Amino acid sequence: MRLSSLEYAFRDAFRSMKRNKVMCLAAIATVAVSLLILGCAWLLVLNSEHMASVMESELEINAYLRSEITREDALNLKRKFEAIGGVAQVTFISKEEGLKNLQERFDEDTNILEALGGNNPLPDMYRVKAKIADDVPRIAMEVEKIPEVENVRYGQGVVEKLLALTNWLRTVGVVVVLVIGLAAVFLIATSIRLTVFARRREIGIMKLVGATDWYIRWPFFLEGLIVGFVGAVLAVLSLHFFYSRLVHNVILTVNFLPILNDLSIIVHVYKWLLFIGTFLGAVGSAISLRRFLKV
Amino acid sequence: MIQIFNVSKTYKGEVTVQALKNISLHIKRGEFVFLVGPSGAGKSTLTRLLIREELPTEGQIMVNGKSLLRLRKREIPYYRRKIGFIFQDFRLLMDRTVYENVAFAMEAMEFPRNEVKEKVPAVLEMVGLQDKINAYPHQLSGGQQQRICIARAIVNNPLMIIADEPTGNLDPDTSWEVMNILQAINKRGTTVIVATHDRESVNRLQKRVIALANGRIVRDEERGGY
Incomplete structure (x- = not known):
């Protein structure tokens, strides 16, 4: 694939997102919400693990x-x-x-x-x-x-209870994220299907003049990746905003509560959220490419 | 350049239609060929086989020494880049300007940006649309729209041009204009195959005429009329 073709693909992806604004925004919002929930659950789990270990060490x-x-x-x-x-x-x-x-x-x-x-x-x-x-x-x-x-x-029992809570949170978090993540993938797939439909005439001409399958697929694939990534960025930004507020308030008011404030761990969570968002986008577009873009 | 050996094409469906029956023909490099015949004679089927949209039920088609039957799926796009297509219904993008319509095709063939910028105005000048570069197709006449289509077909310097009823929607004067452009392209060495109903143009140009009827070749004349 030539560099200029990648450039064309990006241009076409953005063009079609602009055309399908509502659908595209809905997909981005769903990705953002599901990742926000995942992020919250994740930080909760990390915090209760952290709390358990702090309490254990003070036993x-x-x-x-x-x-x-x-x-x-x-x-x-x-x-x-x-x-x-x-x-x-x-x-x-x-x-x-x-x-x-x-x-x-x-x-x-x-x-x-x-x-x-x-x-x-x-x-x-x-x-x-x-x-x-x-x-x-x-x-x-x-x-x-x-x-x-x-x-x-x-403190027998306390640590065990905390760890049980952690496990419970982890399970609930995973289930909720699976459900909403599925919805996000579905919305991305639908949004791309609409784009494919809107561009079927272009696709027909592209095939006739000799565009390769991947040249035709790339803009749609990129669209999914962009939707997923943008959704993830929104989720990370709002999560960071809320969590830093929370840390600030906890330190000010109930400073004996051992809240997790290790930036490297939190950034690690953010990185994963960005990756998962982009991955959701890739899955969504792959589904619609398989089902609706038989090139 | 194009060799067709004993080709048949059958469409199976509720009614089985035999669109082509045991056709053999050769077209040399640089030839200008008219495919004529009534509707349903098999002209369109033949063009669809040549652009490898479909495969023949029987027989062999060789283009430039390569068998279209043995062409792998991922080779099809590169094969099509050697062919320029012109259609009766133009197949233009109505929301793009003249320039963008031609550039779109070049981009799909993965030409780099600077080459697109350089070649599109040149080819539009060749078909006489240099003043309409930023117009939209709906602002142009049918003949002008068909010239966009021709520009799009030749921008890649294809080995051959396949035109399916290129003048079907045009009045006689405009048809003649379009045929003249095709003839000019042919003079530069490009093989041109035109499936048409346009009796007048065929008679005037005096080129090779292959007449089809009921899926068979009924006439193949070197300097024929309709």
């Missing part, structure tokens, strides 16, 4: 001691905790400190101790951090075996 085990243990015995226990394999850090939190921490969560007008009837119900406790998140359940079990330990709490 700590709280070991509450029996109330009859003396302070001295309690402090001596530290070595027992440190002897457990995989433990990174062991902190003793006395019942007084525990109460202070609790008090800090309420405003100054409320006196927790008074509300509790002057009795501190909190036990002494140890906070154990694991070196690796995967070790947390095993360490928790060993901590439980220490006789002085009344009970053990760690």
